[in-house]
Amino acid sequence: MFDWLIVGAGFAGATLAERIATVRGEKVCVIDRRDHVGGNAYDELDAAGLLIHRYGPHIFHTNSAAVFEHLSQFTRWRAYEHRVLARMADGMLVPMPINRTTVNRLNGLSLTSEEEVEAFFSAQAEPVEEIRTSEDVVVSRVGRKLYETFFRGYTRKQWGLDPSELDRSVTSRVPTRADNDDRYFTDTHQFMPADGYTAMFRKMLDHPNITVMTSTDYAAVKDSIPHRRMVWTGPVDEFFGFRFGKLPYRSLTFRHETHDQEWFQPVGTVNYPGEEVPFTRVSEYKHLTGQAHPKTSITYEFPAAEGDPYYPVPRPENAALYKQYEALADATQDVWFVGRLATYRYYNMDQVVAQALATFRRIETTLPRGDGG
Numbered sequence: 001m002f003d004w005l006i007v008g009a010g011f012a013g014a015t016l017a018e019r020i021a022t023v024r025g026e027k028v029c030v031i032d033r034r035d036h037v038g039g040n041a042y043d044e045l046d047a048a049g050l051l052i053h054r055y056g057p058h059i060f061h062t063n064s065a066a067v068f069e070h071l072s073q074f075t076r077w078r079a080y081e082h083r084v085l086a087r088m089a090d091g092m093l094v095p096m097p098i099n100r101t102t103v104n105r106l107n108g109l110s111l112t113s114e115e116e117v118e119a120f121f122s123a124q125a126e127p128v129e130e131i132r133t134s135e136d137v138v139v140s141r142v143g144r145k146l147y148e149t150f151f152r153g154y155t156r157k158q159w160g161l162d163p164s165e166l167d168r169s170v171t172s173r174v175p176t177r178a179d180n181d182d183r184y185f186t187d188t189h190q191f192m193p194a195d196g197y198t199a200m201f202r203k204m205l206d207h208p209n210i211t212v213m214t215s216t217d218y219a220a221v222k223d224s225i226p227h228r229r230m231v232w233t234g235p236v237d238e239f240f241g242f243r244f245g246k247l248p249y250r251s252l253t254f255r256h257e258t259h260d261q262e263w264f265q266p267v268g269t270v271n272y273p274g275e276e277v278p279f280t281r282v283s284e285y286k287h288l289t290g291q292a293h294p295k296t297s298i299t300y301e302f303p304a305a306e307g308d309p310y311y312p313v314p315r316p317e318n319a320a321l322y323k324q325y326e327a328l329a330d331a332t333q334d335v336w337f338v339g340r341l342a343t344y345r346y347y348n349m350d351q352v353v354a355q356a357l358a359t360f361r362r363i364e365t366t367l368p369r370g371d372g373g
């Protein structure tokens, strides 16, 4: 008999498994239908011996000292600041998010101060009465030309929807800068796990109270693994048998390639905002990992309607459908719903860890330890 069955060995499941096993001393069984731990953050050596991320590039960044300190128990870190360039149809590379260099390079200008760049944005910006959609966010800030160059095609590829049909939150995530800062993230902690994500997960789960079973689907074992309580980190609609319908997700397919050359591109990720190619971006892992190797491995990302659930589609009707499932989840005794699939939200890794740690605090206040029932 396990005290807990945890479905999913990603950040949500592994964080809770470790806390419950270590702090509460309870017995935990962690299952995952994939053949590995780590969830979407899983990394592995490819045939050439290069460390790659099977589900696309994962860069750790956080403003939370608590999350950073928590994970530091399970890994050493390598300082890494991610940089992204956008490739124009003519091959020109410009920094993304848009900054002063982007504006100068695209327009043949030599603006030198933030005031000048802000004045440039203001002159381009179109007034929008009520900012509702992703298109409104960008057009009202930097105007239609920059919107069309960087956002329209990219968003249409990424989501299969025009930015005018998407919630404002999608493009609000991407800042526009008047200075020369070309880092993709500005968080206080920006690091990669020195030995990779999978090594960090193995350390988290290496505890005598934790049993890990991969290639194990919940549906196949739910009646054969006796347990008192459960943490569910899979899709919330799947747990309830899709009773109100399927929550829509956008998916991706990845094309991994190894090239017989030391470097492929100048930075970790190059975005392809134009609709002349079907992929959105290409990432080269050696920039992220610091690995020295005569060859290099890259990943192309092709957005897809079908496949693994990656990005909840941010439209009001989907939020309303999720609310129905959330009400069921809240009413389900002894099951805790945690992580990006169980709460139908786009969360970064640090946010999932923070959510799992908050869930653990709730478990601690509501369930006496070793109550046996």
Ligand code: FAD
Pocket: 007, 008, 009, 010, 011, 012, 013, 031, 032, 033, 034, 038, 039, 040, 041, 055, 056, 057, 058, 059, 060, 061, 216, 217, 218, 219, 233, 234, 235, 238, 252, 310, 311, 338, 339, 340, 341, 347, 348, 349, 350, 352
């Ligand atoms: P997951 O990692 O998805 O883990 C859930 C696990 O549950 C899965 O392994 C799944 O197989 C398992 N599961 C589901 N249902 C069942 C079932 N019925 N039975 C058994 N097992 C089941 N975040 C960042 O902070 N930085 C980044 O750079 C970044 N890049 C990303 C790039 C891409 C392409 C994607 C898709 C996401 C990215 N993220 C990034 C987000 C990051 O992947 C997530 O925040 C994190 O992995 C979520 O952890 P999780 O445990 O909630 O879910």
